[in-house]
Amino acid sequence: MAEQQTPSNPPLVSVLIPARDAAETLGETLSSLLAQSFTDFAVVLVDDGSTDETREIAKHFAGHFPKGQFQIVEGPAKGISSALNAGLAVIKSPLVARLDADDLSEPRRLERQVRIMERNPDWLLCGTEVSVIDESGQIIDQMECPKTTVEIRKRLYEKCCLYHPTIMFRRDAVMEVGGYRSQYDGAEDYDLYLRLLEYGKIGALNERLVRYRIHPGQVTAQRGRPYRMMADMVLLAAIARLHEEExxxxxxxxxxxxxxxxxxxxLKERGFLEITPKVARHMAVRIKRANAKAKRLKGLLFQKNALAGNYKEAAKALMA
Structure with a gap:
């Protein structure tokens, strides 16, 4: 249930922020939105079962936004996809910008993304590059993404190459493909990108417009990197759809x-017929690291590459 109602004429953009126990960083995140050069936007914050002061901080900042342009939505506390879908359900804006409760938007982020989406009506989604910050907010690194829609499409069928807190998408397109899918939590963004690719283009700005915070508690820092195996499952599902398979x-x-x-x-059922050798080998390595037997898979991968004369990849398969 939303604590504030949207205005009768929704803004062009809604910024969707899922938050759970984000009291330490939420104030800084919301302050970055108050500093935006583009002003025709609302904030939809999904409080997804917080037990700290997240809700109180959100209420405090709501008073700094124009009336009706800050909503707090009660999340179902069933994972990131469910929280995001709860937010999407109340959003009426044609464009939705994602942001996490510990990341920061640069002042011109919304302005630059709105402009590029208006200039490219066939883009369903737009990402940006990021500056990496540590727990104290200091910039420690930079992360790039592919520069063209063609390259993004190619790379997405190999791995996830866009950063979820940077994206802006057309709400109608995301709702048309079914929103976020909770069975792929951990790689829910990758699953969304690949489904959108089946209906239109995805682009990116060659600018660092979001500050992406790295900390020990996030999904990508989990031991064994299970999110990468989840991303592999997402990719296999997309490849099946491309070949009109279930x-x-x-x-x-x-x-x-x-x-x-x-x-x-x-992988055993589908083999490696529709996957590049490099991607298939990396999948096999991740299975092995999870202490799952992969002898049969290694044999299939070696055989495929050997028959194709790709002896370098065949040798790597044996060493996986």
Whole structure:
């Protein structure tokens, strides 16, 4: 349930922020939005079961935004996709910008993304490059993304190459493909990108417009990097759709129970026929690191590359 109602004429952009126990960083995040050069936007913050002062901080900042342009939505506390879908359900703006409760938008972020989306009506989604910050907010690194829609499409069928807190998308397009899918939490953004690619283009700005915070508690820092195996499952599902095959049917619970076994079984069924050798080898390595038997998969990968005369990849397959 939203604590404030949207105005009768929705703004051009709504910034969608899921938050759970984000009291330490939320104030800085919302301050970065108050500093935006573009002003025709609203904030939809989904409080997804917080037990700290997240809600109180959000209420405080709501008073700094124009009336009706800051909503606090009660999240279902069932994971990131469910929280994002709860926010999308109340948004009426044609454009939605994502931001996490510990990341920062540069002052011209919304302005630059709105402009490029208006100039490219066939783009369904636009990302940006990022500056990496540490827990104290100091810039420690930079991360790039592909520069053209053609390169983005190619790279997305190899790995996720866009940063979720940077994206701006057309709400109608995301709703048309079904929103976020909770069974792929951890790689829910990658799953969304690949489904959108089946209907239109995805672009990116060659500018660092978001400050992306790295800290020990985030998903990408988890031991064994299970999010990468989840991303592999997302990619296999997309490849199945491309070839007009049924995609894997998994629930969030079955994937959480044994993700490595699910990935191994799916690769064993489909083989490596539609996957580049490099991507297939990396999938096999991740299965091995999860302590799942991959002997049969290594044999298939070696055989495929050897028959194709790709002896370098065949040798790497044996060493995986």
């Amino acid at each position: 995609e894997p049917e998994f629930t969030k619970d079955t994937l959480a129970a044994d993700l490595s076994s699910a990935l191994r079984a799916e």
